Amino acid sequence: MEPIFDNERPIYIQLVEMIRIDIVSGKFEKGQRLPSVRELALTMKVNPNTMQKALAELENEKLIYTERTNGKYVTEDEALIEKVKKELAQEKVNQYLRSMKSIGISYQTAVKYLQELGGEDGISKV
Amino acid sequence: MEPIFDNERPIYIQLVEMIRIDIVSGKFEKGQRLPSVRELALTMKVNPNTMQKALAELENEKLIYTERTNGKYVTEDEALIEKVKKELAQEKVNQYLRSMKSIGISYQTAVKYLQELGGEDGISKV
């Protein structure tokens, strides 16, 4: 359960990425109230200021917004969430294709392998 | 040009992985004579003993073999290379699916996205 951070990159950036994923994955739903800054900081075992900085960044991206004295909420803008989700997906697709290319596998074959091999090793096809 | 190693895992393991990729990708071709251990060690900026250990591991996997006084060669066994290649590909497929799942994207959608988004950002579709 211990969240572990990559020492190479700022913690607040990694927090941004983690929470961003929680939002696009639906773990934090559209319009949902987030746990308080202090609570999130406690959960992630970081300083509240660090968490604050991460949340400020997400607010910059409009993925969350603040209700004064009330808490922070996930955006209601479903289209935005979808857009960010696509961006993340694009990244993963690129990573996949790059890694396949590095072992000499073309785009066509990468697609074929995904269809052939997908779902093995406990990764559900559904 | 500087190969960079992950500090978390033994270097020789990482060498194994790199050379394995060079073989399945065809950079080192079937039956080809490899550069000498010392040469490879120099290129990768590692100790020759470390490189030796890596090559021993690959020989164990039968991906390379030694001709007593003559050097080391990539296996002639095309089927084996193909098998390893598939194993690596399987790994990549799993990584891809796992990462997509983490952002809330199902197998079906992961396939669709690969077809839709593949090739953007300078990653050739060919």
Added chain:
Amino acid sequence: MEPIFDNERPIYIQLVEMIRIDIVSGKFEKGQRLPSVRELALTMKVNPNTMQKALAELENEKLIYTERTNGKYVTEDEALIEKVKKELAQEKVNQYLRSMKSIGISYQTAVKYLQELGGEDGISKV
């Protein structure tokens, strides 16, 4: 010389405004290297972190940029500076018109007064 801050608004915002003005007014010229964060903080008698936050905000606006380990510089984008300058000017114009309106003076008269009264009380007409 003591910079005084309005207690009602965050200091870092006021720093942003002050430095923004220094840039559009040409006190900090296009492309010029800014004093170091620590130096600016000292001059303004604020904590370096507060100054850092202000500068980060200006970097967000692209009015300044950072050269790693070298310092921060005013943008080279003259058009951007001009745009910001116009925005600030628009604000002043609005303030002027609003204040004139509050004492019952129309836009037409506000313009006329500016031409008639401008330059008195030591405010140069040039």
Added chain:
Amino acid sequence: MEPIFDNERPIYIQLVEMIRIDIVSGKFEKGQRLPSVRELALTMKVNPNTMQKALAELENEKLIYTERTNGKYVTEDEALIEKVKKELAQEKVNQYLRSMKSIGISYQTAVKYLQELGGEDGISKV
């Protein structure tokens, strides 16, 4: 509706300024009978004594006068009102020019901007 006062300056001075504006703007017309001190004090949420002090100041300026048992009236002296109005206008003009100068904009440009930008952002040009 809540009048808000600047904590830095005496409230009675701020009342003087507000009522003075009401007079020159025509909200309180030439020769008009003012609401009673108590009424004004209630409206502005200040102590009647404070309001009394403000009105005394305005009487000093001759902007209002008292009819012994009858109440207070706005002056009939249109020229005086006009003069005060010009003084206030002069102040606004100076403020405008000073603020423009602070962002590096000359008198000539300040006039041009007023003509170009005036009326935007919901501030009527009429």
Added chain:
DNA sequence: GTGGTCTAGACCACC
């Protein structure tokens, strides 16, 4: 209670 701000002081990588 909530988020927001500020300070002091430390450590880091980079060059």
Added chain:
DNA sequence: GTGGTCTAGACCACA
């Protein structure tokens, strides 16, 4: 030296 990050701890307004 430079900027960047992180922590600890404090105080504030709001309601």
